[in-house]
Amino acid sequence: MKSNIQRVLIASGAVFALAAPFAANAQEGQEVVRDRSIAYVMTMEEWAMHKTPGAKAECPNGMNEGPREQFKVLFPENGPKRTVVGTQLARESQIYFPEPEKENMPFKEAVGPVVPGVNLDGKIDADDFTNADGGKGIDNQFFRVIGCVSSYRDVAALMVTKWRVDNSFNRVVIELTDVDDLVNDPDVTVTTYRGLSPMLPDATGNGYMPGASQKLDMRFGKDFITSFKGKIVDGVLTTEPADYLMPYQALANISTQLFRGVKWDLRLTQDGAEGYMGGYVDLESWHAQRQESISTHHQSYGQESSPTVYKALKRLADGYPDAAGQNTAISSALHVRFTQVFIERPAKATAQAGSQNGISR
Amino acid sequence: MVFRRFLARVRQPLVCGSAVVAISLVLSSCSQPVAEGPAAAPAIAAEAQPTGSSERRLRLMTSEQYLNTLAYVFGPNVKPDVRFAPLQRTDGLLGVGTSIAGVTASQMEVYQKTAAQVAAQVVNTENRKFLIPCTPKTDTARDDTCARAFLTKVSRLLYRRPLEEKRLAQWVEEAGAGADRLKDFYAGVGSALEGMLFNPQVLFISERLEADPMNKGATRLDSYSLATRLSFFLWNAAPDDLLLKAAEKGELYTQKGFAKSVDRMLASPRLEHGVRAFFDDMLQFDLFDTLAKDGSIYPTFTATTVLDAREQTLRTIVDQLITKKRDYRDLYTTRETFISPSLAALYRLPTTGGWVPYEFPADSPRMGMLTQISFLAGHSHPGRSSATLRGKALRELLLCQPVPRPPANVDFSAVENPKGNLRTARDRVTVHLENPVCAGCHKITDPMGLALENFDGAGRYRTTERGTVIDASGSLDGKSFTDVTGLAQALHDHPALPGCVVKRAYAYGTGGPTAADDKTTLDALDKQFAASGYRFPDLLRAVVTAKAFSQVTATPAAATVAAK
Numbered sequence: 001m002k003s004n005i006q007r008v009l010i011a012s013g014a015v016f017a018l019a020a021p022f023a024a025n026a027q028e029g030q031e032v033v034r035d036r037s038i039a040y041v042m043t044m045e046e047w048a049m050h051k052t053p054g055a056k057a058e059c060p061n062g063m064n065e066g067p068r069e070q071f072k073v074l075f076p077e078n079g080p081k082r083t084v085v086g087t088q089l090a091r092e093s094q095i096y097f098p099e100p101e102k103e104n105m106p107f108k109e110a111v112g113p114v115v116p117g118v119n120l121d122g123k124i125d126a127d128d129f130t131n132a133d134g135g136k137g138i139d140n141q142f143f144r145v146i147g148c149v150s151s152y153r154d155v156a157a158l159m160v161t162k163w164r165v166d167n168s169f170n171r172v173v174i175e176l177t178d179v180d181d182l183v184n185d186p187d188v189t190v191t192t193y194r195g196l197s198p199m200l201p202d203a204t205g206n207g208y209m210p211g212a213s214q215k216l217d218m219r220f221g222k223d224f225i226t227s228f229k230g231k232i233v234d235g236v237l238t239t240e241p242a243d244y245l246m247p248y249q250a251l252a253n254i255s256t257q258l259f260r261g262v263k264w265d266l267r268l269t270q271d272g273a274e275g276y277m278g279g280y281v282d283l284e285s286w287h288a289q290r291q292e293s294i295s296t297h298h299q300s301y302g303q304e305s306s307p308t309v310y311k312a313l314k315r316l317a318d319g320y321p322d323a324a325g326q327n328t329a330i331s332s333a334l335h336v337r338f339t340q341v342f343i344e345r346p347a348k349a350t351a352q353a354g355s356q357n358g359i360s361r
Numbered sequence: 362m363v364f365r366r367f368l369a370r371v372r373q374p375l376v377c378g379s380a381v382v383a384i385s386l387v388l389s390s391c392s393q394p395v396a397e398g399p400a401a402a403p404a405i406a407a408e409a410q411p412t413g414s415s416e417r418r419l420r421l422m423t424s425e426q427y428l429n430t431l432a433y434v435f436g437p438n439v440k441p442d443v444r445f446a447p448l449q450r451t452d453g454l455l456g457v458g459t460s461i462a463g464v465t466a467s468q469m470e471v472y473q474k475t476a477a478q479v480a481a482q483v484v485n486t487e488n489r490k491f492l493i494p495c496t497p498k499t500d501t502a503r504d505d506t507c508a509r510a511f512l513t514k515v516s517r518l519l520y521r522r523p524l525e526e527k528r529l530a531q532w533v534e535e536a537g538a539g540a541d542r543l544k545d546f547y548a549g550v551g552s553a554l555e556g557m558l559f560n561p562q563v564l565f566i567s568e569r570l571e572a573d574p575m576n577k578g579a580t581r582l583d584s585y586s587l588a589t590r591l592s593f594f595l596w597n598a599a600p601d602d603l604l605l606k607a608a609e610k611g612e613l614y615t616q617k618g619f620a621k622s623v624d625r626m627l628a629s630p631r632l633e634h635g636v637r638a639f640f641d642d643m644l645q646f647d648l649f650d651t652l653a654k655d656g657s658i659y660p661t662f663t664a665t666t667v668l669d670a671r672e673q674t675l676r677t678i679v680d681q682l683i684t685k686k687r688d689y690r691d692l693y694t695t696r697e698t699f700i701s702p703s704l705a706a707l708y709r710l711p712t713t714g715g716w717v718p719y720e721f722p723a724d725s726p727r728m729g730m731l732t733q734i735s736f737l738a739g740h741s742h743p744g745r746s747s748a749t750l751r752g753k754a755l756r757e758l759l760l761c762q763p764v765p766r767p768p769a770n771v772d773f774s775a776v777e778n779p780k781g782n783l784r785t786a787r788d789r790v791t792v793h794l795e796n797p798v799c800a801g802c803h804k805i806t807d808p809m810g811l812a813l814e815n816f817d818g819a820g821r822y823r824t825t826e827r828g829t830v831i832d833a834s835g836s837l838d839g840k841s842f843t844d845v846t847g848l849a850q851a852l853h854d855h856p857a858l859p860g861c862v863v864k865r866a867y868a869y870g871t872g873g874p875t876a877a878d879d880k881t882t883l884d885a886l887d888k889q890f891a892a893s894g895y896r897f898p899d900l901l902r903a904v905v906t907a908k909a910f911s912q913v914t915a916t917p918a919a920a921t922v923a924a925k
Contacts, residue, residue, distance in 0.1 A: 032709060197702070197714065200663075200665075200706055201663065202661055202663060203654065203656030203659060203661065203662055203663045204656045204657060204660050205656075207660060209661045209663070209703075209706040210709075211661070211705070211706040211707065211708070211709040211710070212702060213702060213706075213712045213713065215713070342705075342710070342711030343711070344711060344712070344713055
């Protein structure tokens, strides 16, 4: 059975685009899998969504309205005299301290049935999606929430990748160890790190140079280190689930995002990797990250109403129930792309200094 | 003629900042009387040195020489954005091309703007405190004493000799008049400095002769011209204060004094500037100013790669030849080099940030300068490698063996047919070798160029081309090899390799192309170089100590300039 990434890439023809530029390189006397390990740095991320022109298929009811449009509806200009406390601040409080039971603005969910992602729970449930290759059981309820919100699509989505590569705070490095064969290996370990080195753009301006080096952040980046057990079948890496905290800086505002039960599904080559990072978005972590990093500015321009989105997240959450049975996380997937790098590990003294001083995040 | 045109242009009044400076120039070639040299000045160990003489030169200062000189005179913070006009490569060297350079009106404008930038930086409120050695009585009026103190010091370093009193007085008056007009002492001094900085006597390295007391009827460089020739050769900059003092005392024409100055210069960190400039010129690294690759074919070859490739080779040269004083020939077999993050990615090697020393392992295909990106990518096409260009570069740059230019009517259709069955570079050049019209030249370039085919047009290692395993065997003047390491060794052992660098160093140092008359000198330098174990600093010492370096004949075409 083909993995999700195989199905999606083959269906889209992307497998050829991936293979061609990668295959020609990776030769300087030896393979880049050295000492049974290979590492990659993330160069692109976008929420895994099914997109059609004009969003006509996935958003049959149109796109959602944002904070400005909602404000006009809630507080029309010809209404009674109002106070700042009763209008702007009242709405602002709902952004930072949402009360879903009080949120009554309409919300337009995105619809499937074809949506990319990963089968996180190993089941085929009624509300699961099917991927482009016909694979069933795709857990991506997050798509229903963000699929019809402008700030997650097109140009706005590109900014996320820009932030990912521009800010070293966001540098995501994965290292595969115990690798005997990059095509088929039943037992490998995947470890996430934060890198510190700048990216090296290639001559086309559209990609990054494989073979660059990344210094690992073993002091302040310890919270971003997570290990996954995995296997490689026909060049596609899949892993067992583990929780992963992802660095997330937008502009100058640093934040983090907790993903529960993350599974990787990546096609690997000597030069790069592409596929999905599936996982359950922790709702409270998400809400905090969104307010800290993206802020009112981008939410307003991206027509993303935080109180309305939060309510939808609570309603559609499908994992990690709390003691009261309320789900605290929602299934999601990031479409991600990596470029091969060599890892530079800091000297032990440097790495230990952080923990000895209690500086570790 | 070129210079006469330049003179005709610069005779026009030139606007210099806020002041108008009229400069006229006087040709003083063979008609100029030869000054008497210092009486009884001992000759330089004549019995041990090659005999002969070189020609008197008039050279245009390069951008780098100008900047290096400014850095010494005013410190590294005074750094204008300068890029003078490209020079004409002559006899393999731009350094030789400086002696036939002309200056157009637009170039004069560049010089003037550069001078204005420098002068403004020198007298600005931040720098004047330590660059001007005195404080005027008032900032708003002339102070001839203070202006003279500054201009005397600076002019000596810029003109590379003490300025005649009459001319110095003119500059002081220029500064005073400017201060009066502008009611600003520093603006006045800046105006005079600006005029000085693009004075032809500063921009042109004009050599003066004197009678050689040790060789009746012969002429030699005067002490200041010898200091200047030494300094531009070894440091790629004008002489420093100590060297000018040695010239003033006549020490450069005493065996002990000359040796002392040369020892000091060879031991100075500034030698690196000179060595880098020489090899940058000899290896024709100015090609990197315009080198471009097809990004879709070579995505890893970026603008940073271009800069770093040049830097890598120059760092390797300085490390091997100056720091470690290795055999010059080992440059072509050493596995030691330096890598930057950008190059490391191209080599597919892990590295740390910045430039770091690196030694390729013994089984690496990288061995010697021929396998560095600078040579491989610099002598390739934008979208593919070229055995011919690489072979031609090896012949011309490293062995000083000129390769004839291809005829104008070459038919490339056979080798450029994309649907043809010529899968590798070897297949393509074989077509040339089968054609008698082409074979004459390709036989002297391709057999060694093909040994570099394991590196693509960007210098990345490869084992196949279009699915066909690359055969990297070849030969160089009777020595056959199976891969690039064999080529590297063959080049290392090639008898013409050391002779070529000797020839280039001599031409670079004396500022002109070598000719048949130089054979005696070059033969002697070859022997000295070999006897030293091919140590490059020893070659530099041998060149400057050669009689021909200081014994100079005036040619009818030579000219010097003097500001009125």
